Amino acid sequence: MIPKKLIKNNRTFGKILFIRIFAPMRPQKINDQDLLEGLMSVIQSKGYDGSSLNELAASTGLQKASLYHRFPNGKKEITTTVLVYVEQWVEENITKLLSDNNIKPNVRLEKAITNINHLYDGGKKICVLRALTMDSNLELFGGHLKNAMINWIEGFTNLGISFGLSPNVAKGKAEQTLILVQGSLIVSKAMSTLNPFQETLKTIKSMYLSG
């Protein structure tokens, strides 16, 4: 006859097995996507040094320790993950879109501008890339920043080529779009008006449509 103790143990074992393999110990309070967007909004407005784990946790509804469960390497991993997310966003919404020769160039441009406007919330949100360009942060995240910018430039270069520009001219123009967007976000922030950013989006359009 099986002793009670063992039965209990077996039950417990079974339960643990079930939980570990088929379901989490406790339900996730927040999914990966929402988690990431909460974290990003904090880093975007406070920067890496300015964001504390308390704030990051608060923005997601989790406790600090829970954040460490999902990002074992802490703040650096959180930031890196956010940056990879941005990298993919650029790849998807700028690079691929602007390189898609199945769509008319002017339609691509229009869509990209809309995406950019959406990403920065009309100019209210500062660029994550920008929020991390302090010297000390560059050592940690420089690679990701560079990648995102390279992809941005690649996308707009392809757009320019589709508009009939030479590769060199197209690349120059592409770099201009990046400079203009980054610069206008700063000026918009500091002058507390969305105008510079909004005007810049129009400028970028006209750079391709009237050139």
Place this chain on the structure above:
Amino acid sequence: MIPKKLIKNNRTFGKILFIRIFAPMRPQKINDQDLLEGLMSVIQSKGYDGSSLNELAASTGLQKASLYHRFPNGKKEITTTVLVYVEQWVEENITKLLSDNNIKPNVRLEKAITNINHLYDGGKKICVLRALTMDSNLELFGGHLKNAMINWIEGFTNLGISFGLSPNVAKGKAEQTLILVQGSLIVSKAMSTLNPFQETLKTIKSMYLSG
């Protein structure tokens, strides 16, 4: 007869009086100008949140407590003082210079470009203004940032008018110069090449000389 004690007291009093009024207790280790430039370089490369009082002190050769003697309100006062210094720099080297109708417009432009290049060390140094545009910093320093930018724009607007532009067109162009400089500094940093900044300085020149 005067008791010894009183004489001694008088001597001490005299000494203190002399020291307090005619000379500092100890000689200053570093003058205001050098002090400020050391502090600025730290804030410029690390930002407000990223700069610690230990680093700030180290950059000046003083101890933390000595910094508090010279800036009783600590980090905020240090940063504000740096910002006022930058405000004055812009006022002097951009606004006044570009508004001086005794100098030929193209000479003013040339000099201003040289000054800007010098301020940012050819693109190596990030703009102090930029280093402080995080949301949380804006509450503290927003006014100074705005002033500096307004003065920048005023200077370039006057330059444009001297080149024969209408006030409105001149102002638009002036805003563009600010956006371009700020943006190109970011891109230069992130891409680890001074090229975008240097090219932008040339672009600004041509905006006035060939337009």
Place this chain on the structure above:
DNA sequence: GTCTATAGCTAGATAGAC
């Protein structure tokens, strides 16, 4: 997977000697 509690440290800031 989430939580409370806490370790270990560094931040900004102050007290008081010289």
Place this chain on the structure above:
DNA sequence: GTCTATCTAGCTATAGAC
């Protein structure tokens, strides 16, 4: 005016219960 020593609060990160 500068210094050493120290305070408290907040930080990043970890331990262990549920």
